[in-house]
Amino acid sequence: MSNSLPERFRLDGRVALVTGAARGIGKAIADGYAAAGATVVAADVAPGLEGVTLDVRDERAVEAAVADVTRRHGRIDVLVNNAGVVGRTASEEMPLELWERIVAVNMTGVFLCSRAAGRAMLKQGSGAIVNIASIMGMVGGGLYPNLAYHATKGAVVNMTRALACEWSGRGVRVNAIAPTFVETELTQRLFADRPMLERIEELTPMGRVATAEEIADAALYLASDAAAMVTGHILAVDGGWLAR
Ligand SMILES: NC(=O)c1ccc[n+]([C@@H]2O[C@H](COP(=O)([O-])OP(=O)(O)OC[C@H]3O[C@@H](n4cnc5c(N)ncnc54)[C@H](O)[C@@H]3O)[C@@H](O)[C@H]2O)c1
Numbered sequence: 001m002s003n004s005l006p007e008r009f010r011l012d013g014r015v016a017l018v019t020g021a022a023r024g025i026g027k028a029i030a031d032g033y034a035a036a037g038a039t040v041v042a043a044d045v046a047p048g049l050e051g052v053t054l055d056v057r058d059e060r061a062v063e064a065a066v067a068d069v070t071r072r073h074g075r076i077d078v079l080v081n082n083a084g085v086v087g088r089t090a091s092e093e094m095p096l097e098l099w100e101r102i103v104a105v106n107m108t109g110v111f112l113c114s115r116a117a118g119r120a121m122l123k124q125g126s127g128a129i130v131n132i133a134s135i136m137g138m139v140g141g142g143l144y145p146n147l148a149y150h151a152t153k154g155a156v157v158n159m160t161r162a163l164a165c166e167w168s169g170r171g172v173r174v175n176a177i178a179p180t181f182v183e184t185e186l187t188q189r190l191f192a193d194r195p196m197l198e199r200i201e202e203l204t205p206m207g208r209v210a211t212a213e214e215i216a217d218a219a220l221y222l223a224s225d226a227a228a229m230v231t232g233h234i235l236a237v238d239g240g241w242l243a244r
Contacts, residue, residue, distance in 0.1 A: 008226040016040050081113050132215070160176040177222070
């Protein structure tokens with residue numbers, strides 16, 4: 001490990017796989033990691049020009065994607081489980097199909113990607129996994145119904161802790177970020193509802209929503225050697241939402 005503090009925040013020579021990286025928070029993380037020196041594989045079910053195609057629900061595709069990263073780059077140092085979807089439907093009306101789709105992406109996808117990348121990281125004796133959970137994995141929300149999201153993000157929070165307990169002794173740190181509301185395509189329609197956006201701002205001690213880059217900053221910290229002693233932690237990037 002480097003002795004210089006700024007250098008401990010860099011990712012030179014590291015290989016990172018970021019899921020859901022075609023846009024929004026995932027893209028900001030992929031761009032941030034690349035700027036910090038990492039070789040980044042940006043994976044998405046609907047990839048942009050420079051990304052690779054990966055549906056995190058697909059067991060074989062996940063295994064193949066991780067095998068491809070290690071074959072091409074010789075290792076995998078960082079996995080960011082960022083791919084995620086919402087389903088803002090009243091619980092009493094929610095179709096099972098929608099519930100299962102959200103569970104498959106937000107929860108099973110995190111398991112599949114962590115299992116595949118974790119196996120390679122355990123073999124090399126080092127690695128960092130950063131899960132993108134949500135403040136809505138820590139509280140019940142109350143602004144609108146979003147049951148499967150709360151359930152799956154709560155699961156991501158505790159999967160982070162359980163995997164940290166299981167793998168940290170073998171060199172693999174596992175942490176999560178719990179972002180507040182962030183300006184991305186995921187929240188575009190929600191924020192178009194002015195009274196809803198104002199209510200969110202009112203409920204946030206800092207009085208505003210977050211940018212994707214503010215989440216990427218935390219993701220860089222957790223992936224880097226600057227967080228060498230940090231594992232099993234849920235880092236809220238929430239303008240004080242959870243402090244209320
Ligand atoms: N935007 C917010 O307010 C907010 C707040 C807290 C947490 N989050 C979490 O941050 C993550 C990213 O959210 P965002 O706002 O950037 O969303 P977004 O919808 O802008 O981007 C999500 C990306 O994930 C991809 N994706 C969806 N399903 C996939 C699958 N099965 N396999 C691979 N990729 C898939 C999409 O194609 C898209 O590019 C999600 O896990 C979300 O739950 C977002």
